[in-house]
Amino acid sequence: MTKKKKMKPNIKREWCKGCGICVEFCPEDALIMDEMEKAVLAYPDKCTGCMLCELRCPDLAIELV
């Protein structure tokens, strides 16, 4: 966990299975599910880079970059 603070989640759509975990538990409500049932960072400004979405994604589909 050498990541820096300012990083934002990058979501690999092909790996995302749409479980909604990242969306539900993002402390800042920065993520939403789109109509294809994939997570997207809808509100990048809200994101604090807390990494929780990356750590909780069961599909390793999120990486903060």
Next chain:
Amino acid sequence: MTKKKKMKPNIKREWCKGCGICVEFCPEDALIMDEMEKAVLAYPDKCTGCMLCELRCPDLAIELV
């Protein structure tokens, strides 16, 4: 354990394997090992009928009668 107090150990020689447990732990030293390495009630008068020899005999060779 419906045995009465006054009973004394009867030692079945064919079953006794001569381990010496009854002799060693008789609280009254009423038993001895004979020259054939079998236990015998040498001092019947000392015996209080406590049953410990019967209960501890690994060979079920002692019965208080």
Next chain:
Amino acid sequence: MKDNVVFVQGNEAIVEAALYAGLNFFAGYPITPSTEIAELLSLRLPQKGGKFIQMEDELSSMCAIIGASLTGKKSMTATSGPGFSLKQEAIGFAVMTETPSVIVNVQRGGPSTGLPTSGSQGDVMQAKWGTHGEHAIITMTASNNQDAFAVTVDAFNLSETFRTPVILLFDEVVAHTRERLVIPKPDEIKVIQRLKTSVKEGTDYHPYLPREDGRLPMSDFGGVHRYNVTGLAHDMWGFPTTDSTTVYNLMHHLVDKIQGHTKEIARTKEYYLDDAECLLISYGSSARTALHVTEDRRLRGEKIGLLELQTLWPFPAEEVKKKCLNASCVIVVEMNMGQILHEVKKAIDDPEKVFLANQINGSFIKPSDVLNIIRIIQGRGA
């Protein structure tokens, strides 16, 4: 639609049959592709007052059904490949103690974890030789729901008759294919109940003394006869012995009671055998492919027939020999590298006319897999 006609998987047919035969106790551990048997029985057994238990592993499941059987209950376990390997030590105990019990092995691709969801018939020889020490065992199989039902009832009957574990060796394709099953009326198939001893309380009961007809009446654990059951070589009371005559008799009894009744135990089905020049021999799901080929070729006028084996062990060698006599070629159709093939070769006088049509790549054996062999034998190339 009649009430007793259902549309089910093979695994469900086995469950229905076991209940029909009086199954009262099941212990198991889940494993693909046999799991549905446990799942369904967890629902159905308590409805009839029977007991279902999921044990901590397969070996303990086998042990538990032996324990239950000794109290007089008809008992069964079900598993697949890896679990079947794990049960072997306890299966040997059932053999040695002559405890009726039914073991279902729904074969999958092996060895090891292999192909858990593919059909295979790789455990045929293991069914006979899986446990250590010389012994004999009964093993049955079937190719469709209706037959799976019948042989399952049979397995219980044979198990009780011969006081022996019986192995039901199905495969993934039979277990998972859904099709019609007509559940027989009560009494339509004979159900054999355990032969209980008629020896009176207080009289010496010999749990291991065969009657003149070879049968050994049982006394339930918890009943009035207190006897000993052991996996050691034992005498007619069930007590350990190393006396060589007693041991000799026991060993022969264990094998003879089964090998000596091969005719009685053997179940086969025949299709178009009368004038068959090309004889297919098959069993389990492979027999469906073989029958498909047979009917297909018959339509084209070829003299082809199918002998379907439902009893694998004791191997019905005489029956096979007789049936092969007039065939010019015999093709064993199976999903392994020729386990029954070798038995067929051993059984007949001209083993060079026996060929193998098989498949071991994890997919179900296709008609073309058999046709290719026929073509090659006929000299028409691959």
Next chain:
Amino acid sequence: MKDNVVFVQGNEAIVEAALYAGLNFFAGYPITPSTEIAELLSLRLPQKGGKFIQMEDELSSMCAIIGASLTGKKSMTATSGPGFSLKQEAIGFAVMTETPSVIVNVQRGGPSTGLPTSGSQGDVMQAKWGTHGEHAIITMTASNNQDAFAVTVDAFNLSETFRTPVILLFDEVVAHTRERLVIPKPDEIKVIQRLKTSVKEGTDYHPYLPREDGRLPMSDFGGVHRYNVTGLAHDMWGFPTTDSTTVYNLMHHLVDKIQGHTKEIARTKEYYLDDAECLLISYGSSARTALHVTEDRRLRGEKIGLLELQTLWPFPAEEVKKKCLNASCVIVVEMNMGQILHEVKKAIDDPEKVFLANQINGSFIKPSDVLNIIRIIQGRGA
């Protein structure tokens, strides 16, 4: 007395041989009549920096030696009947993952607990078929200390050469009989070391891609190649697959690498075969009895010979066929109900000339048990 001549039990000869062959890791669980192997190794292995562990049961012992073998260590376990049954699932894993390993089964009377302290050869078929799923395996045996030593070294060599578990199927009589053993000088018997991959770090290593000569170089766990080992059907990298071509090739590879090298693997010994009209075939301790009879009868001028098998699986069918050609009768001498008998019958063209001389009552097979059969065959009655 020379330093390298000792007077020991068969079990000790096996231990000496295993150490000679480079044994580095042993895991086991005590069981009569194999226990001395574990006991002696608990003393001897740490002296050489090797590891001994008594596991919680036989299956875990088998698992542990597979784990150790994958790190590059020559590994062995030892057991008897019931324990051999328990190991079967893991033996299948070693087959599937092509992990070198040596499994000693000192046979005792079976089935089940049977006769723990009696000699028997009841596990011959189990050695081949004990685990589920189609597969092949190497099984060796011997009849005296010197040969037990040699085949044990051989077992390690074959295990490394073919990347396969090898079963050493001894019996109580060989294991417990004390007699002379001459321990060969270092290098007197060739010891084959594991073939390590020459693939460089960072380059793609294929743990399951056979070289042209059929061998599969290994890379130790903990080394520079990170690969996957699984009991599932797998590709050349060791990853699970259900691709039918890959599966087909894997299954054939597993069987062919052994069946296809039967000649190379087969070890037999011949006594008085040149002009033998009556041919005895035997193995393990029974071969001692057979040889006794052979020499005894030769003294009386009878044309009798002995073919002793040291490789049971793959069965040296061609060799047996050749040797039986000129014999007018063949007698298989074994302590079971004819497990090798059937292989011999299968191997030759005139199976009706093959007879069985056996013993299953728990006592060691006697010369008279064989002589009786000879007499009967000669029409002189029992």
Next chain:
Amino acid sequence: MEKCRIIFSGSGGQGIITSAIILAEAATLHESLNAVQSQAYGPEARGGSSRSDVIISDKEIRYPKVIEPNILVCLTQAAYNEFASLIRPGGILLTDKFFVKHEKKVDARLVELDMHREVLKEIGRPIVFNICMLGAFIAITKLVKESSIMKVLEKRIPHGFLDMNKNALELGITMAPDLEL
């Protein structure tokens, strides 16, 4: 009647297997037909495309798997890509417009229906998509009667959901074109 070999394919959640079972059970128990049904099991079935085979015939069915389907139903693009090539020349290929784009040359009669969207529009519950498909299927193939399917649904489906399923089935039936068979 000719033996009819059918493959239903799609993704795990689409109810492929259920509809295959309903069809085969209806044929077996409520018409004088034979049917066998089977499916691919295992991790593959969990991740990728799921497939269920049905064979319907008035004779005994021996070989239980479908090799060259007369009728193939594909409800995802992945399933279409994987299975379309299996179809027997001249067979029927039924797909859903929303999920599948026809990209291959297939020697079959194509029936493309907008079932997914219609179900959402008319019924609002995607869960009965498979029943709608089944409606279309029986209307096209005429293999079993609607009433037979309904009998199976009545047995299998909790009472509260029966109407919804019936509607879906009928929706499918009305959507089906009339093919010359």
Next chain:
Amino acid sequence: MEKCRIIFSGSGGQGIITSAIILAEAATLHESLNAVQSQAYGPEARGGSSRSDVIISDKEIRYPKVIEPNILVCLTQAAYNEFASLIRPGGILLTDKFFVKHEKKVDARLVELDMHREVLKEIGRPIVFNICMLGAFIAITKLVKESSIMKVLEKRIPHGFLDMNKNALELGITMAPDLEL
């Protein structure tokens, strides 16, 4: 040399098996002979009579068990009762006077020695009874030399106990009658 088949029998604690091994090892390693030794294992061995077989020969020994012993040693009455009948007519039967009463008709040369009592008297430690017996045995049978036995003892026996064993061995040797063999 004729093949010599020997059975040592007695009860568990008498060191029967040890003496059999010593004899066989001496013959194998210190004389130009072959020997095999084996014994009955198991619970039976624990409870009842214990038995160990030795065969000594100048040729290879194939069959490793003793069927008709040329020489039988019985050190308990139970062992005598069980094994005496096995002896080969004309063989030698060696027993200890204290433990065994001859009750059967045995077609063999009987050698009855008072080894147990002598050991107690001369050495005072019953533990070397088996070595005394071995001394008598080799003196009677002349199968192996005393020095060979001693070499084995030197290797096997803790230094402090060696003298005692040597004495016992020699005691046995002196007790042995000279039989015509």
Next chain:
Amino acid sequence: MAVKDYIREKFFPHIWCPGCGHGIIMGGLIRAIETLQKEKNDIVIVSGIGCSSRICGYLDFHTLHTIHGRALAFATGVKLSRPELTVIAPMGDGDAFAIGGNHLIHAARRNIDITAIIMNNNIYGMTGGQYSPSTGYGEFATTAPYSNIDHPFDFVNLAIGAGASFVARTTTYHVTSMIKIIEKAIMHHGFSVVEIMSQCPTYFGRKNKFASAVEMLKYYRDHTTPIGSKDKKNNPDLIERGIFIEKEMPEYCDEYDKIIKMASKGE
């Protein structure tokens, strides 16, 4: 009834070595059953394989001498199919906790009404003295010639950790309390585990410098103490004996009966 009414006399004297503790345990078990006045026909003894398990041959009940380590799995089948029977499983330490450890913790977890009696001699007796999961660190065995490096289980802790509802420990020296404990264990409605420290003079004793069975009994006398005694505080190495856990929990067969009721209603 007398002790001899509970045994199969024809097999006596038994096979165990002189001074073997297993015989004392057998005696204790018989006397507990005698006190409880159980019917002989209602008792099933299920053992595994080991010196300990040979107890089956000697007791005049329904006796089931099974395979090594699996006694409780067989016993589970017997009990669940005939809950009215009293099922007792005497096992060796290797039997119960080496190869059979899993069955023990699972039987404990299920709380099925079986009494497990662990005849713990800290060694594999039957096979000739190899170390067992209760051989102490630093002790000797034929497979621990340099001394044992395995840490032994504390069977009491393990049984408690597995959820057993009755757990006790006693020794062959403390015969009278042993009998009481066995009685309570049998009466307990649920799974009960009684560990009985039992001397094996032949192997454990010999390897670990005990001159005789008598010395081993003295060791039990001097190195154990009742649960919670003052002595334990002064000398923490003392091994506690007594009943550690005795609690009520739903019993497995009872629970299954409820399932049967639910299921038959459903039909």
Next chain:
Amino acid sequence: MAVKDYIREKFFPHIWCPGCGHGIIMGGLIRAIETLQKEKNDIVIVSGIGCSSRICGYLDFHTLHTIHGRALAFATGVKLSRPELTVIAPMGDGDAFAIGGNHLIHAARRNIDITAIIMNNNIYGMTGGQYSPSTGYGEFATTAPYSNIDHPFDFVNLAIGAGASFVARTTTYHVTSMIKIIEKAIMHHGFSVVEIMSQCPTYFGRKNKFASAVEMLKYYRDHTTPIGSKDKKNNPDLIERGIFIEKEMPEYCDEYDKIIKMASKGE
């Protein structure tokens, strides 16, 4: 290094269902290893069979995907023969505590330096939802259609009872502390057990009325509490998480090295 440097990317997306907790655990394990800066070549992952065990295929270490329940037995062979390697055994609850329970308690007893990670989803996922030894009393499973009557193990208690020197519990919700705990478990010199509560929405969730993986994570959040928290006193039903035991004990491979020293002297 980044997460992707520790995985075998070509097999992604992985086989686990949407929302399956096992993926979160895999992520946690990778991050713990990343923090510890272990060399990839020094790590061996040994798993059994189950959804959980499929983790082997995805991690770019030496990976050994064995047979159901026996991961720790294989791992023992690996570790004892090459003690310098870091050996981690991720297992399912069925794998580790049903069929594999015995190997776990024995590895704990020996205190061999292996890290056991129990991916506990309270169900047999791979075979389709049968009850496991951690399915709760009263919960549902495909083999418990009338509700489960088995009492579940408390894995923490059991591991402690078996003598484990490091025992911890956490959940897939508590990712950051999960990572910390895994780090400590790997660093612990001895046997370590980490139970991680992991959602199986497909089987456990569906059978037990959880609408989704999200709901299951909420459950972990709301029904667990750090060890010794006040909440626990008020609500004893809360499940505790954290490190229960962390103690120094002689490690098995170290002990064996001593045996080798003793033995080689003797030669």
